[in-house]
Amino acid sequence: MNYDVTTNFKRKYKKKIQIAQKSIDDTIELLIDNPHHPGLHTHKVQGTTKIFEAYINDEARLTFEYVENSIIFRTNCNHNTVLKNP
Numbered sequence: 001m002n003y004d005v006t007t008n009f010k011r012k013y014k015k016k017i018q019i020a021q022k023s024i025d026d027t028i029e030l031l032i033d034n035p036h037h038p039g040l041h042t043h044k045v046q047g048t049t050k051i052f053e054a055y056i057n058d059e060a061r062l063t064f065e066y067v068e069n070s071i072i073f074r075t076n077c078n079h080n081t082v083l084k085n086p
Contacts, residue, residue: 001032003071009062012076020060024076027056031064032071 005013013021030037031054040054050065051074062076 001071002069003028003032003073005073006075008075009073016076020056023056023060024062027054027062028073035071 013024016024027040031040031042035042035054042052042054045051045053045063051063052065053061053063056062056076059078060076061078063074064071065074066072
């Protein structure tokens with residue numbers, strides 16, 4: 001499956017330390033290979049119709065949406081921030 005990232009996602013990603021970037025990369029790989037993997041806890045963001053959330057770790061999340069045959073990664077940050085602006 002193809003994927004792309006938003007400018008917001010890139011900006012936040014660049015500010016992360018290398019180990020956090022590696023965790024995000026691992027989550028993206030797993031999501032592309034198996035979006036229903038139980039470790040991702042993938043679910044629709046409440047109050048939205050097409051935005052999904054996946055766990056990076058216990059505190060961090062990333063949001064994405066499906067557009068045709070691609071995944072668009074929207075943002076990556078802590079859980080509370082994701083819920084304010086998915």
